[in-house]
Each structure stands twice: as C-alpha cells, then as structure tokens.
Amino acid sequence: MGHTLAEKILAAKCDQDEVYPGEFINARVDVALASELSGVLAIEEFEKIKGARVREPEKVVFVMDHFTPAKDIKSAQIVKRCRDFARKHGIRFYDVGRAGIQHVLLPEQGIVVPGDLVAGADSHTCTYGFLGAFGTGIGSTDAAAAMALGEVWLKVPESIKFVYHGRPPKWVGGKDLILHTIGDIGVAGARYQAMEFTGEAVPHLSMASRFSMANMAIEAGAMAGLFAADEVTRAFVRQRGDREGLYFESDPDAEYAAVYEYDVTQMEPFIAAPFLPSNVKPVSELAGLEIDQVVIGMCTNGNLADLRAAAEVLKGRKIHPHVRAVIVPGTQKVYLDALREGLIEIFVDANCSVTTPTCGPCLGGHMGVLAEGERCVSTSNRNFHGRMGHIESEVYLANPYVAAASAITGVITSPDEVMN
Template identity: 55%
Template sequence: MGMTMTQKILARAAGLDQVQAGQLLEGKLDLVLGNDITTPVAIKEFEKAGLSTVFDQEKIAIVLDHSTPCKDIKSAQLCARCRDFAHKHHITHFYDVGQMGIEHALIPEKGLAAPGEVIIGADSHTCTYGALGAFSTGVGSTDMAAGMATGLAWFKVPQAIQVKLTGTLSPYVSGKDVVLHLIGMIGVDGALYQSLEFCGDGVASLEMDDRFTICNMAIEAGAKNGIFPVDEKTIAYLNGRVERAWTAFEADEDAVYARTVEIDLSTLRPTVALPHLPSNTQPVDEVAGKPIQQVVIGSCTNGRLKDLREAAAILRGKKVADGVRCIVIPATQQIYLQAMEEGLIADFIQAGAAVSTPTCGPCLGGHMGVLSDNEWAIATTNRNFVGRMGPTSSMIILASPAVAAASAITGVVTDPATI
C-alpha cells in the first residue's frame, strides 16, 4: 500500500519502512518549539517530572512573541521564566525582544524547518512549516516538556485529504483566499485529525508566502497538518537558510486518501470569513459596505513581506478613513527591516497607519489593538472566534492583506479591485 507525504515522514521518524493511517508510533523530533505563553507551562511540567536536562539544546526553539514587549506584570513574569530556562539549559535558538519575530514566520526564516523533518510546537499554528515539506503540528505544553527532555513524541498516523490545485490566481487573490475558500468548502472540522496534502499543477504558481499562509490555517479545518511538495520555489527559499542535509518526500501514486478536493485557483475571488468561524466565508463583494472600526495587517498568517507589499501597494498615496484604526505588524525583524528599505513602512505611516514591532498582539486579544464593545475589525489573522480580539460583543472578519488595506481606505469592507 502506498503512503502519503506525511506518512513517509512519520515512518522515517519512527524507523519504520511502512505505516498506515491510525497506527500509533513514537517518532524522533527535529525541533521542539514554544512561546512565551506555552513554554512556562511546559517548564513547570518539565521540572515537576524531575527532568534536569534537554535532549539537544540545538533542537529546541523558544520565541517570546505573544505579549512582547511585555504588556503587563504577568507577561513579564512569563517571559522571565522562559529566559531563565533558556539560559540554564543553553538553548541556542532563544529569541527575545529585538531578535524575535512571530514564531511561525521566524522559524522558517532562521532555517529551523526543512523538508522531511518532524516538528512539534506548543502552538496550534505550528502546522505552518508544512509549506516546506515538513511534518509539523501543534501539541500541548506537556508534550512540549516531554519532547524537550527526550526528543521523542507519540503520533497517530493521520489519514489524508488530497487537495488538488489547478490554474493560477487572479489579481488581488492570494493564499489567504485559497485557504478561506477551502475551509468554507469542508468546514472547521472537515479535516479533523487528517493531513491536508496539496498537489497539482496549481502549486507551482503559489509563492512560498502563500503556501505558509495556507498551511498555517490547516488547523482551522481541524487538520493535524498541512503539507506541500518540495519544488524549485521551496529549494530557492531553503538556499542560504538551511545548511544541513534534508530529504524531500513525495506521495506514492497509489497513496490512499480519505477524499480528494479540487480547487481551480483561477476561479477564486477575494474571500472573507464572517464572525464567528473561519468557515463562514463569502466572496468580498457580497459583504462589501459593512462598516469597520479597525484593520489589522500582520500575524503568523499574513505578516510576511509579500503581504506587506500587497497592502502597501493599495495604501500608497491614500489615507486611512476617518474613524478607522489601521495597525500593521511585520512578522519578524528581518521583514520589518526589508519593508523599511523598500519604503513600505513609510507608505503605511504616510497613509495614517500605526506600525508595530513584531508581535502576535491583537490576534489573541493580547495588546497592540484590542477591540472595545461592539466594534468590528477586519484582520489578516487566522481566527475570528467569539471574544478573540476583545469583548464577546466585538466582531472579526478574516481577510487577505489586499482586502484589509482596501477596507482601511474606505472604512467599510471593500473589494480591492474597486480601489
């Protein structure tokens, strides 16, 4: 019986020639990841279990990104806990204020994820690195603690959904629109504990930033992971970032899939997700005109350079509407620096937007843009659950950077093609 990309990676990690869906296995880890919210819990469990050493100081990454620079006493204490642990155990990949970025943009940028690797992170959007042909998935803090100590984790081999992409994207349509369309098709539990495996001639037309966005939101369909095949664009991204040896896996022709979903990229239009689920999707022109009070352009989903370029191209020479707060958050320091060198930061500021240091911030209602009662935001983030960005009466519309930027100018949900 043939295997999927994910199944081949897990088989290798477990030292097995063959695995099948539903099988339980213990696999070796190439990276264990945590942030300033989840790592302190993992540290507590690590010490509670009497553990005193980590399995490999080079294969653990701790990124302080959720509430940093620290917004209050509690967040400062959590970050201090992470700093102490990282110093004690000589963690090589520890990223603090000034060096950190939003973890799921920073990890690939730093070359810490590569094809064929197995990565766990105490954050649900760890599935982002499937864009590089890795198996990466979110786990709880207890699993993170065990992973830091042993370099091992238990997995149930997932079934797979084959997502066949054809055609190419139209102007103002991006990876965010692709994944929102997919989630709208199959639902927030449509891929529950399954692997979303992308294939087809349409893959070649997607930039790496689009693929990161799509894999990042695989969890919003309930998926265990999302994964793309390794191609020339993947290799170009890895060059200069990853120096260690890596292995790309391809699905067997007779690999077994739970089902196949086909998407013609050329038919997609800019898409938004209305409150309170990422699956509550509509083409933007069917929602156009809805007033908003805040726009957030950033997050681990859409804070990369391509995203900032798309937003700046729309905002350049224009002004954010009166009564609208537009917040732009580059995902890493390197992205921030390059955006500055390209003049994008000036475009945002001249348009009347606020530009933040890298942080998850408003995505989880942390800081740098929390909503008030009954306010509406359009955001390039990944979740629009009740109370996600503020009080339970506040509302979030998920959208691409192009739609978010266009809406910032008009003050209402807007199709970027009309600007």
C-alpha cells in the same frame, strides 16, 4: 500501496520503512517549539519530571512572541521565567528585538527545513507544512516530554488531497484558497487528518501564499497542512541556512481519505465572517459593511510578500478617518526588509500604525485590542467570539489586499474598487 507525504515524513522520524494511518508511533522531533505562553507551562511540567534534563538543547526553540514586548508585569514575569530556563538549559531563545512571530521566524532562520518534524506548543505549528515539513501542535505537557525525551507520540493521520486547478487571478492568494477550502469542508472537515495541497496552481503560489494555507490547516481541524517541497521551496531554503532537508513527495498510488478539487481561476477574494473560519463568503457579498479597525500581518500574512501586497493598495492613499490600521511585520527581518523597500514609509504615510513583530492583536492580547461592538478586518486566522478583544466585537478574516482596501474606504471593500 503507496504512501502520502505525511506518512513518509513520519516513517522517517520513527525509523520505519512505512507507517499507516491510525498507527501510533513515537517519533523523533527535529524541532520542539514553544512561545512564552506555552513555554512557561511546559517548564512547569518539565520541572515535575524527576531527573529530567533537556536532551538536545539545540533542537528546542523558545520564541517570545505573544505578549512581547512585555505588556504587563505578569507577561514580564512569564518571559523572565522562560529566559532563565533557556539560559540554564542552553536552548535556543529568541527575545524581543531579535525575534518575531515563531512560525515566520523559524523558516527564515533556516531552523526548520523540508522533511522536518516540528512539534510546537502552539496550534499553528502546522504552518511548517508550507515548506514540506510536518508541523503539528502539541500540548504543554507534550512539550515538556519532547524536551526530556526528544520524542513525541503521534497517531499517523489519514491524508486528504486538495487539488487546485488553474492560476489564481489578481488579488487572490493562498489566504483565499484556504478560506474557500475551509468554507467548503468546515472547521472539522480535516479533523485529525493531514491536508495535502497540490495541483497546477501550486507552482504559481509564492512561499508566502503557501504559508497562509498551511498556517490555517488547523482551522479545518487538521493535524498538518502540507505542500511537497519543490524548486521554489529549495530556493527559499538555500537562501536561509545550511541544512538541506529531506524532499518527499506522495506516491502516485498513495491512499487518501478524500480528494477535493477546486478551480481557482474564477475565484475572488474571500472573507471568513464571525464567528468561525468556515463562515466564508466572497468579499462582494460583505461589501459595504462598516469597520473600525484593520490589522495586517502577524503569522498568517506577516511575510514580506504580504506587506508588499498591502503596500500596493495603500501606496499614496490615506486610510479612512474612522478606521485604525495596525501593521504587524512577522519578524525583525521582515520589518527591516520592508523598511529598506520603503513599505514602512507607505504605511506611515497612510496613517497606519506599524508595530514590532508580535502575536498581540490576533489573540486580543495587546497592540490593537477591540472594544465592545467594534468590527475588524484582520489578516489573522481566527475569528471566534472575543478573539481580538471584547466578547461583543467581530473579526473578519481576509487577505492583505482586502484588508488594505477596506482600511481606505472604512467598509469591507474589494481591492478592485480601490485600485480601479
């Protein structure tokens, strides 16, 4: 029997010829990851382990991204704790001004490459599947154990195959494909499984589009969301570091728990309405709904290509007087590239606020928290009750084109309407 991409990566990480879905394994971790929020909990757990030291400091990465620059004394204390721990143990540490949002940062720095196993104390660690790495979210206790042992225990997931046919039309990107998919299968549709994204649409998807898709695999309950690394991936990786990585692909006779096929040619941009990422509707269905805020960027759509998309719509326009728009580049490098390309100027001209890279608004932490009754179009990945602020606020998940177009009109709007 053949094996899926997920099975092949995991087999390589536990030195077995093959692994099967349902099997429990102890796998070697290539990168163990934490933010300040999960990191500080992992440190607490780690320090409870008698005789523990960080086994491979070069494989442990702490990225300060959730409440940074420190939004209050508490977050300052938390970051300091992480900083002190990182210095003491010699682990990789990314602080304000040198960092960005962890999932955008690590591939950009060449820290994660195809074929890696990334265990991150952040649920969106599944993002690394966009370049053919197996990334999965773990708990803080897991993270402590991973630091001490360099291993993580896993149950090998079944895989589900998603086949995307055709070439996506204008305004439709990876974000729309994944929203459509989650809308179809539901928030538990890929529970404890690996989503494998395939089909002739894939070569047409930019790395940023693939990023958005893998990033939201967790919103369907998946353990990982994977693309087989291809030439587009290889080009991306080579520009960023020395590590080559391992290029796996699924066998033709690999077994899948399910196969879903979608025609992307007729798709229009989608929006996930409150309060679940699976509550997905075409943008046309929600058009005209008044909004108060737009947030563009963060991890799901925080790459340069995403900012370019937003800038394409915002260029030469002003956002609606009743609307606030916050642009959050994924990393310092994305910020700088956007600056050099003139994108930041476009945003500022349009009356958008541009912030330092941070997860802040997405989880209602800081830099754009919503008040009671406010409605926000966001390019982030979650729209649960109170996710971005007050429990009575609403979040609509969309791609950067839709978010930018809606910022201009003050109501949910298809980019077509603004651009034509």
